[in-house]
Amino acid sequence: MALTKQQIAQRIAKELQDKWYVNLGIGIPTLVANYIxxxxxxxxxxxxGLLGMGPFPIEGTEDADLINAGKQTVTILDGGSxxxxxxxxxxxxxxxVQLTVLGAMxxxxxxxxxxxxIPGRMVKGMGGAMDLVASxxxxxxxxxxxNKRGESKLLKQCSLPLTxxxxxxxxxxxxxxxxxxxxxxxxxxxxxGVSVEEIQEATEGILISEGEIPEMKL
Amino acid sequence: xxxxVVKNVEEALIGVENGMTFMLGxxxxxxxxxxxxxxxxxxxxxxxxxxxxxxxxxxxxxxxxLQKRQIKKMISSYxxxxxxxxxxxxSGELEVDLIPQGTLAERCRATGAGIPAFYTPAGYGTEVAxxxxxxxxxxxxxxxxxxxxxxxxxxxxxxxxxxxxxxxKGTARNFNPMMAMAGKITVVEVEELVEVGxxxxxxxxxxGIFVQxxxxxxxxxxxxxxxxxxxxx
Numbered sequence: 001m002a003l004t005k006q007q008i009a010q011r012i013a014k015e016l017q018d019k020w021y022v023n024l025g026i027g028i029p030t031l032v033a034n035y036i037x038x039x040x041x042x043x044x045x046x047x048x049g050l051l052g053m054g055p056f057p058i059e060g061t062e063d064a065d066l067i068n069a070g071k072q073t074v075t076i077l078d079g080g081s082x083x084x085x086x087x088x089x090x091x092x093x094x095x096x097v098q099l100t101v102l103g104a105m106x107x108x109x110x111x112x113x114x115x116x117x118i119p120g121r122m123v124k125g126m127g128g129a130m131d132l133v134a135s136x137x138x139x140x141x142x143x144x145x146x147n148k149r150g151e152s153k154l155l156k157q158c159s160l161p162l163t164x165x166x167x168x169x170x171x172x173x174x175x176x177x178x179x180x181x182x183x184x185x186x187x188x189x190x191x192x193g194v195s196v197e198e199i200q201e202a203t204e205g206i207l208i209s210e211g212e213i214p215e216m217k218l
Numbered sequence: 219x220x221x222x223v224v225k226n227v228e229e230a231l232i233g234v235e236n237g238m239t240f241m242l243g244x245x246x247x248x249x250x251x252x253x254x255x256x257x258x259x260x261x262x263x264x265x266x267x268x269x270x271x272x273x274x275x276x277x278x279x280x281x282x283x284l285q286k287r288q289i290k291k292m293i294s295s296y297x298x299x300x301x302x303x304x305x306x307x308x309s310g311e312l313e314v315d316l317i318p319q320g321t322l323a324e325r326c327r328a329t330g331a332g333i334p335a336f337y338t339p340a341g342y343g344t345e346v347a348x349x350x351x352x353x354x355x356x357x358x359x360x361x362x363x364x365x366x367x368x369x370x371x372x373x374x375x376x377x378x379x380x381x382x383x384x385x386x387k388g389t390a391r392n393f394n395p396m397m398a399m400a401g402k403i404t405v406v407e408v409e410e411l412v413e414v415g416x417x418x419x420x421x422x423x424x425x426g427i428f429v430q431x432x433x434x435x436x437x438x439x440x441x442x443x444x445x446x447x448x449x450x451x
Contacts, residue, residue: 047319048245049389059447064248064440065376065388071246071299071443082388084395084423085245085271086327089320093338116316123307123316124298130346131320134339165343 001193002174003216008142010035010218012101012172015140016042023047023092023132025102026070028142032101043080045097047088047128052080069128089128093135100136102129104143104168106158109205111168111180113141114160126163133164145173145202152204154178154185175199177216184208189216219414222382222432227257230405230431234370236263237290241326241371241397242270242280246299246443249390250279253407253435254372258283267291269366271322271393273303278441284312293366295319299443317346321363323396329365330399330428337362371401374435375424378408379417382426391423399428407435 003011009031016022016036023045024030033044033055044053046068053068054075062073076082091097106114113133116126133139146152154171171178176199177189187199187209196209224230231254240258244250258266259282266289273292274281283289284302291313297303306312317325318340328336337360341347351362373394376387384406386394398404411434 046389048248049392056446056448059450062442062445062447063388064442065390067246067248067389067443069245071248072446073442073444074446076388082391084386084391085319085323085393086396089323093320093340120308123304123314125294125296125316126318126341126346127296128319130318130344131338131340134342162344 001191003191004174006031007218008172008174011177011216012140012142013037015170016040016099020098021045021051021096022099022101023097025100025129027103029101029103030070045088045091046074047085047092047132049083049085049088050074050076050080051083052077054080089131092128092131095135095137097136099138099140100132101140101142102132104141104153105147106153106155106160107141107143107168107171108155108158109180109184111166112158113163113168114158115163117161119161129163133167136167139168139170141168141171143171143173145175145199152202154203154205156205175202186210187213189214191216219381220426221380222426222429223380223411224431224433226433227253227407230254230407230433231257231261233403234258234261234263237265238263238369239267239367240269241366241368241400242268243373243392243394243397244270244272244279245389245392246272247274247279247441249374249386249392249394250274251372251374251407252438254405255279255282258288259286262286262288264288265290267293269293269326269368271295271319273297273300275299275443276302278439287311291315293317293322295322323393325363325366326393326396326400329368330396333365335362335364366400368400369402371397371404373398373404373406375406375408377410377412377417378406378432379412379414379426380432381414382406382429382432383417383422384408384424384429385417385421386423395424398424403430404428405430406432408432409435409438
């Protein structure tokens with residue numbers, strides 16, 4: 001069975017390490033906050049100017065002046081802090097944030113990522129994604145393995161305008177966990193019940209699977 | 219203390235003309251200068267270049283200026299919440315310069331801080347870097363980005379005093395402080411305008427030196443874009 005979006009988030013949460021500051025992008029990445037492993041302290045950074053982001057507010061207490069980068073109303077935990085956008089991106093470019101999790105339209109086997117524009121059709125902008133991918137030491141891409149037309153999103157080369165070059169090292173999809181190195185996708189784990197052949201079928205870029213590939217544990 | 223107070227938004231926007239470049243604070247609809255935007259609509263000034271992280275939604279924020287075709291060019295990082303914006307951009311009616319959010323923030327900061335340009339890694343190897351100088355520092359590539367030149371900055375603060383000292387609230391701070399530093403004329407609207415001496419100098423986010431005009435804002439809607447809550451139970 002391919003993973004649900006929640007399960008992709010659940011799998012990514014296992015990558016979190018104690019004392020990490022983490023920036024979660026819009027969509028599947030946001031869900032990672034629901035699955036922080038026990039015994040681990042992490043703090044979520046929202047690039048609009050918030051560290052120590054908490055869960056959505058209790059109904060009736062929402063504040064128009066307290067939102068996350070997805071413009072959703074949120075809360076701030078004890079020990080959290082607020083700051084302006086320049087300081088926020090100083091944290092990001094200065095590599096004070098240890099992990100960035102973001103979505104993508106395409107990822108290439110050389111680590112290129114595209115997620116901000118489809119020429120002539122969809123132009124939403126890059127927001128903070130270009131700053132994040134150009135600077136983060138650890139980037140995990142959370143996405144479906146194929147697009148709505150069933151085409152692979154793990155490619156030899158991105159066809160869409162790039163967000164960053166050679167920066168992605170890990171991808172978690174509904175089918176697999178993959179590491180990017182040596183200009184290829186290395187298969188690390190399969191979704192439960194999904195075969196290596198099925199993953200190969202859904203991957204346009206070079207897929208390398210060495211030895212027995214374990215199923216993911218959620 | 220130098221008094222920066224103007225009596226209302228009309229007085230605050232004296233000197234605004236067609237074809238000018240403005241900075242407008244806010245992230246989404248959070249911390250936008252609602253009163254100044256309304257008055258820009260009233261004044262009907264056109265051919266504007268607006269530097270703002272987002273472009274509002276169809277019927278609020280900068281979306282109001284887009285509806286009236288008052289904006290010639292937008293400089294933003296993310297415009298995903300505005301259908302009219304996307305339509306005008308794809309049809310070529312609106313000129314759009316999309317730039318990375320951190321680059322936008324730093325360009326605003328540089329403008330106010332007297333720094334003409336700086337290198338950033340954001341956008342290297344992408345179309346954002348096309349035609350720009352690049353340089354290798356310690357084995358990594360960076361792109362040269364320049365400061366802006368804006369005649370007016372429109373800023374929203376939570377509290378301000380008559381000397382123009384400002385305090386922001388929550389994530390409504392966002393781009394407002396750097397834009398306050400960057401405007402040739404910085405106009406600030408506040409939810410609460412107080413006398414000097416009432417704000418603790420230790421708590422000031424932006425000193426009044428950066429502010430030319432300040433006024434008490436009115437009728438704040440403070441619209442929430444995505445109301446996400448957890449139920450009481």
